[in-house]
Amino acid sequence: MQHQPLDPDFETRIRSSFARQAFMTTLGAELFEIEPGRVGIELPFRLDLTQQHGFMHAGALAAVADSACGYAALSLMPTGAAVLSVEFKINLMQPAAGPRFRALGKVLRAGRMLTVCTGEVHACHDDRQVVIAVMQATLMTIQERSGMAD
């Protein structure tokens, strides 16, 4: 799918907004791809993000997948818009084991008010990548309020 951004500065806007998502910094997550309708976030494995079996907690994966979908949606929104998560659903298909994880959010349909995205979380091993979780998410376009950058 080929997407045309409405805001030529979409990458700057996303990087600036991501930098203000304090939770991403807390998790140690970083942007690794920004294209129109497509954003990737990398999350290295950390022991303090695990669940009781030593795998990454589903909530940590959901957080980066949600942000990846949100920024994929934002990449196609007009200047002055901000993005809100309406809802998301995630299927956890494999144990989250591996040295690092990559969440990729892609826009399936960008409407004026609502955007639908699909997200994938990959466990990245040295020699292979495995899809361990998939997300389906709905995002909303809101107006950036004065003093509240997106």
Next chain:
Amino acid sequence: MQHQPLDPDFETRIRSSFARQAFMTTLGAELFEIEPGRVGIELPFRLDLTQQHGFMHAGALAAVADSACGYAALSLMPTGAAVLSVEFKINLMQPAAGPRFRALGKVLRAGRMLTVCTGEVHACHDDRQVVIAVMQATLMTIQERSGMAD
């Protein structure tokens, strides 16, 4: 709904498992209720868990709601069982503002292999509580592997 626990030590098992969920410690989350088929987790507001607008990140709320649903499911599982998240869906209904948040997971149907839970996230203000998010989740019963306590 009245639920009968199969393992009389369900509370100890849940507290012990929660203590091993390193991500819950990282988030500053704490158990505040453990009943058969019903578990609550409290998450105080922290700036380092926020998204770009200063509200709590949806992923942080999803993490505690997922754990609350998972432990609600575990509370009804037999001795020697462990719990895995199969999938969850969350609707974010209001901005996550407030001094602290409470995620409450409740079992709707406990099957031999699969358990269905509903979760609610409340923003707790001094004078009122507001439901800001709802979750619907599927959990799976697995056998605790040797050396891998749940």
Next chain:
Amino acid sequence: MQHQPLDPDFETRIRSSFARQAFMTTLGAELFEIEPGRVGIELPFRLDLTQQHGFMHAGALAAVADSACGYAALSLMPTGAAVLSVEFKINLMQPAAGPRFRALGKVLRAGRMLTVCTGEVHACHDDRQVVIAVMQATLMTIQERSGMAD
């Protein structure tokens, strides 16, 4: 939860719209409850609505639960509004066996543009009711277009 309807004629509006949902007639579904923020639809068992094991097809249950959630949302919308389903998620907890089924949709949060509902599907036996499926749904308020009644 107590809801105040914005349109005093909400019941008439819902009955009229339901009568135009040809699929509900095809399924043999009927409205059995209309309250502000709460709508119920009954679906009698029919062999031609079953899946391969002789239970009601999940899609038939999802259809009436979706309509129940949609009309629960519509009951709180202003005059001149119409309702669209944005997305829904359903968990099928028990085989859909029984002489008739009741889907109940309830509004959890009615926003200006988006409404979040929860739905339950009950199998109604002579002596008991069993919750066999639960739904979480997002609905959108749209403007009724000229010539297109809701």
Next chain:
Amino acid sequence: MQHQPLDPDFETRIRSSFARQAFMTTLGAELFEIEPGRVGIELPFRLDLTQQHGFMHAGALAAVADSACGYAALSLMPTGAAVLSVEFKINLMQPAAGPRFRALGKVLRAGRMLTVCTGEVHACHDDRQVVIAVMQATLMTIQERSGMAD
């Protein structure tokens, strides 16, 4: 993704099971593709399957998408297995207008007990196809009971 069927007669099994899904006959739905891990069902537009605005009812689309995902899952299950829908979530991205619709279910992950599928519903016009809905679904493998073919 390349999938290897465990049951060489998977196509026969699916056709036979589909023929017993009375609801598919009621809807006028037909199988148009059966591959390992991939099943397609076509649904022609019919006035008696519409909602109040004259578009196909979301429940009718969900029904064929659910069946497509279920049979995609069944195509990879061993001989003697049957399939149950655990849950599904569908996003309705565009009005369901068009002469016919095609639901395509694909297996993302086939586990011993649980299978995760993604589904797409296309509106098929003479000159183009448009994706109007996407589904994410969880299916369960069960043992075919005596006298109850899948």
